[in-house]
Amino acid sequence: MVKLASVREIRIYGPRPSRARSEYMNAGLYLLATVFLAGGFVAQFSWEPKSGLVLLLIGLGLVIVVNGHDLMAHIVGVDCRLGLVEFDLQLLVVEFAVPVVQALGALVYFLGIFLVFIQAEKGVGYFKLEKHALNLLTASPALWVLGSIHNSCQIYERADGQVQVLQQSVHIPFLMGSLLFLVGAILNRREKTVLIHHSLDLLGLDFVWFSISGSLLFFVGGLMNVVKVFKMLQIDDLRPEKLRGGAQEKLIQERERDSEVPFIFEEQRRRKRGKEQERFRL
Numbered sequence: 001m002v003k004l005a006s007v008r009e010i011r012i013y014g015p016r017p018s019r020a021r022s023e024y025m026n027a028g029l030y031l032l033a034t035v036f037l038a039g040g041f042v043a044q045f046s047w048e049p050k051s052g053l054v055l056l057l058i059g060l061g062l063v064i065v066v067n068g069h070d071l072m073a074h075i076v077g078v079d080c081r082l083g084l085v086e087f088d089l090q091l092l093v094v095e096f097a098v099p100v101v102q103a104l105g106a107l108v109y110f111l112g113i114f115l116v117f118i119q120a121e122k123g124v125g126y127f128k129l130e131k132h133a134l135n136l137l138t139a140s141p142a143l144w145v146l147g148s149i150h151n152s153c154q155i156y157e158r159a160d161g162q163v164q165v166l167q168q169s170v171h172i173p174f175l176m177g178s179l180l181f182l183v184g185a186i187l188n189r190r191e192k193t194v195l196i197h198h199s200l201d202l203l204g205l206d207f208v209w210f211s212i213s214g215s216l217l218f219f220v221g222g223l224m225n226v227v228k229v230f231k232m233l234q235i236d237d238l239r240p241e242k243l244r245g246g247a248q249e250k251l252i253q254e255r256e257r258d259s260e261v262p263f264i265f266e267e268q269r270r271r272k273r274g275k276e277q278e279r280f281r282l
Helices: 016-045 049-077 082-086 089-122 127-151 161-194 205-234 247-257 263-281
Strands: none
Touching: 016 049, 016 205, 049 089, 082 089, 082 247, 089 127, 127 161, 161 205
């Protein structure tokens, strides 16, 4: 359910209006997904728990879309030059790997909830489906924890201190929420493998409460992500981290060789020209 929390400069791509619109939409969709997720688990205590499963499926679908956008943003940011990972390992471990692992985890969780929903609709228990559902609901949080660990592998040398604080305020709630989901899934699996349960009974009480707590932490992380995006787009003084290990220079050289105008540097030149014009007027 978590997403990439990065302050690398390669995410700043495209013209400023479209970039800002895309980033706000990305942050807003993830925040909405956390609301769906929390609402879905809370609905398990209502008279219509199946409606909660639908909310969970919608929220997980949004998470897959958001992480897909994160991956696309970084691939486009380096002009699809995947060979740059040779110069900057963090580009592979964080910017590319994290969205893939998180989206895969959300997809696995989606399949697990979908199997539970099928059994709830049919009103009949299928032992094989129940076993697969429990396995999927356990494997998914493990992927989220792995993605959160990858997310923490970001090493900043030149990024602004305020930017790093904002990044950590997003990453820490994601990591803690993923751990709560994993603990709840493990406890639920141990409980359900001892006794036979069917349909919605596969989601035990402990599992639901741990999941609600994890969802709330995801909401906090998503809210801080909105703040981070707003700050980074509104304040020009914030300095994100550039590509490391010579990858930034390699990217510039390849763009110049292909007679391309780098989106990032063109945007920076426009900002500088705007500031110079304002100073000249004053």
